Amino acid sequence: MTVDGASPDGNSPDGTPFDSDVWAGVRDVSPLLLGIAPFALVAGIAAVNAGLGLAEAVGMSVIVFAGASQLAAIELIGANAPLAVVIGTAVVINVRMVMYSASIAPHFADYGRKLRAGLAYVLTDQAYALSVAEFEANPERSRWRYYVGAAAALWVVWQVGTVVGVVVGAGVPDAWGLTFAVPLVFLALLVPAMKDRPTTAAGVGGGAIAVAAAGLPLNLGLLVGAVSGIVVGLLTEVFGE
Amino acid sequence: MTGGSALPFGGSLGVWLAIVLIGLATYGFRLSFIYLFGRIDEVPPRIKRPLRYVPPAVLAALVLPDLVTIRPSVAATLVDERLIAGAVAGVIAWRTENVMATIGAGMATLWLFRFVVFA
Numbered sequence: 001m002t003v004d005g006a007s008p009d010g011n012s013p014d015g016t017p018f019d020s021d022v023w024a025g026v027r028d029v030s031p032l033l034l035g036i037a038p039f040a041l042v043a044g045i046a047a048v049n050a051g052l053g054l055a056e057a058v059g060m061s062v063i064v065f066a067g068a069s070q071l072a073a074i075e076l077i078g079a080n081a082p083l084a085v086v087i088g089t090a091v092v093i094n095v096r097m098v099m100y101s102a103s104i105a106p107h108f109a110d111y112g113r114k115l116r117a118g119l120a121y122v123l124t125d126q127a128y129a130l131s132v133a134e135f136e137a138n139p140e141r142s143r144w145r146y147y148v149g150a151a152a153a154l155w156v157v158w159q160v161g162t163v164v165g166v167v168v169g170a171g172v173p174d175a176w177g178l179t180f181a182v183p184l185v186f187l188a189l190l191v192p193a194m195k196d197r198p199t200t201a202a203g204v205g206g207g208a209i210a211v212a213a214a215g216l217p218l219n220l221g222l223l224v225g226a227v228s229g230i231v232v233g234l235l236t237e238v239f240g241e
Numbered sequence: 242m243t244g245g246s247a248l249p250f251g252g253s254l255g256v257w258l259a260i261v262l263i264g265l266a267t268y269g270f271r272l273s274f275i276y277l278f279g280r281i282d283e284v285p286p287r288i289k290r291p292l293r294y295v296p297p298a299v300l301a302a303l304v305l306p307d308l309v310t311i312r313p314s315v316a317a318t319l320v321d322e323r324l325i326a327g328a329v330a331g332v333i334a335w336r337t338e339n340v341m342a343t344i345g346a347g348m349a350t351l352w353l354f355r356f357v358v359f360a
Binding site: 034035038039042052053056059060063064065066068069071072073077083086087090091092093094095096097098099100101102104105106108109113116117119120121123175176177178180181182183184185186187188189190191192193194198199200202203204205206207208209210211212214221222225226227228229230232233234237 | 253255256257258259260261262263264266267268270271272273274275276277278279283284288289290291292293294295296297298299300301302303304305306307308309310311323326327330331334335338339340341343344347348351352355
């Protein structure tokens with residue numbers, strides 16, 4: 001166990017952060033950045049349309065740094081939903097991070113607390129999926145350096161994209177309906193997430209109930225739909241055979 | 242849509258409160274097992290199983306209400322530029338799994354119906 005979080009882990013004796021392992025992470029994440037960039041733009045555009053300023057939009061991207069939850073929160077803020085509903089909905093969306101944290105934790109077990117605390121901040125769907133695959137395929141790799149390379153590139157693109165989106169979004173007429181890009185981004189993520197019968201049932205159930213519950217007070221429809229979809233997925237898994 | 246200047250939702254303070262609380266909770270989720278590893282090494286199955294269904298359930302609950310609005314008649318519900326654009330984008334998402342292509346196809350269809358077909 002290394003106590004000093006910043007100490008090298010033995011795989012990169014030169015001790016500099018900008019080495020081949022970092023660049024391997026940046027290189028491998030590059031194709032994914034093409035998908036993240038429009039997502040970030042949409043987050044900025046949606047924030048402007050909901051009445052948020054540049055500081056709030058960027059503040060959210062830096063502090064929350066989780067796209068789906070940010071877009072849901074922005075939509076609910078724009079609809080004047082109560083604070084508790086905004087927070088509750090975003091929290092339900094992000095609870096999946098617990099899975100990623102558990103799955104990647106063994107790879108970071110030897111690092112000090114400070115380093116682990118920093119690595120946790122930039123944990124995202126993409127950084128997680130890429131890093132775990134690389135750690136299994138290439139055990140020689142410095143884990144934290146590779147992960148930081150991928151995660152930091154995602155972070156930079158996310159922040160720059162948000163700022164550009166705020167600037168662009170402020171100049172486009174409402175009639176163009178640019179916020180319609182929000183459900184389109186989620187649609188692009190939803191389709192591959194429905195990969196077997198229970199996950200498809202969770203999607204169909206969650207979506208249908210959210211539509212039916214759209215008129216609920218306090219904008220609770222999204223939260224009710226999401227929780228119902230999770231239950232439908234579980235029931236399909238248990239009783240589906 | 243409220244335009245650029247209005248401060249919704251109890252003013253800017255409420256927005257910042259939401260941002261900070263969501264950020265803290267999300268960081269807690271991210272840090273959870275990375276921090277606890279060694280004391281708790283495995284997610285208990287009772288937590289793990291429902292977590293598998295969070296992404297499809299949440300994403301569908303985000304998407305569908307933005308595409309479908311229940312109206313008095315079936316025809317009025319189905320003949321909606323958002324639903325048509327969403328259906329086209331859904332097919333593109335399924336065939337390409339590409340975010341940019343999905344946004345492009347959906348927005349182009351929306352504009353086609355809004356500015357040409359239904360205009």
